[in-house]
Amino acid sequence: MRLHYLAALFMTLNAAAAPKITEVHYRGSPEDDFIELFYEKEDAADDIFITTQDNDTYKLPPVKNTPQDGAYLVIRFTEGDDDLDASDGSALVYLNRKTSILSESGDEVYVIEGDDGKVVDFVSYNGGNGDLVPEGFAAEEIKAGVGESLQLVDEKWLSAPPTPGSNYKPASIYQWSLY
């Protein structure tokens, strides 16, 4: 009985899994800027949307071959060749725009799952630009330094040199620049 209960619980947790935001690069040119998501192997891959709620909602293509320890999807805004094979730990998608979807003066980033619009992850920076903070999330008082991006390291947001497709590993805590 106990085993059955645990199996059911595990399946429920898996069903709720979805990618999370791990990096936001908003201070560069449209070609430089990107959003990075981290996919666990079991994360839903085929019904995920990204938006800043400024007339820019995009459905993300499914990421394939996510390895056991997960993979990063780098979302770039201009034109290029997608690489949706995450077997090497990262994948890349281009939204084919002329401009970044990230406002340099402040914005919100939402990861949405399914057609019912459930927000599965959220971050805002520089005070946002007026869109709602979803229930269960908080507005973060964070901003990136010049030439740097916001990165989630050990559950904390910090500003560091960009690491699209991988995670930032500071040699010491003194290399973290917090704003």
Ligand SMILES: [Ca+2]
């Ligand atoms: Ca916004």
Ligand SMILES: [Ca+2]
């Ligand atoms: Ca990164």
